[in-house]
Amino acid sequence: MAEVTADNGKGKVKVFDSEEEVAVGLAKYTADISNKITNEKSSFTVVLSGGSLIHSLRKLVEAPYIDSIEWGKWHVFWVDERVVPKDHVDSNYKLAYDGFLSKVPIPPGQVYAINDALSAEGAADDYETCLKHLVTNGVLHVSAKTGFPKFDLMLLGMGPDGHVASLFPGHPLVKENKKWVTFIKDSPKPPPERITFTFPVINSSAYIAMVVVGAGKAPVIEATLGKSPNSEVLPVGMVSPEDEMTWFFDKQAASKI
């Protein structure tokens, strides 16, 4: 497998020959972090995005990775969710359940889907309350630096416009700095109603993997990590975790950097 790893000041950058190799590299990375954290703590808090990321996680549910992971310690969250029923084709929960969660023995009580019976505002408040309970219970810790929850690992994707979670370029939610979880009713990408973690929460996490594949996303990667980055910083360029950022690209996504 051809993999080139560099550090460009914005984190580790891993470039693989193909999306298939990205999926293998991501499985190894996730299993390694899972083992490191579960050796130290009784819970491992993992945040998923929707979109193409879930397809790129497919190798994690295959040997040798699936057998090396202490799934009983995993607690799974969503960085964003569409306000639709959990069995709806647009649901990020359904996407992750079908492609990943249904294949691993994570206790169902440790999978934190949104309450799909609520409005966008209600679901965001409810999810934030759920996170606060988990802090009280000691499942989730708070960053000593920021006071926001510090998840162990976020596995994220990026849209072709540079959005991450449901934080879109030019949208005022990008600047939200008090709430943990907020909502949007005018998402430029359908469906319009969503809930999303805010940047202070995303950037308080320990590890973030940003997984980007395909030529369609190369211009945004160039604008974010290239030699002359855009003066307008896109949401993806605002991602900066407390401990370690790792970018996973195939050759196409990295073709302009």
Ligand SMILES: O=C1O[C@H](COP(=O)(O)O)[C@@H](O)[C@H](O)[C@H]1O
């Ligand atoms: O709408 C969303 O899009 C982004 C990016 O999706 P991708 O298919 O272009 O990778 C995703 O990360 C986010 O969770 C999702 O709600």
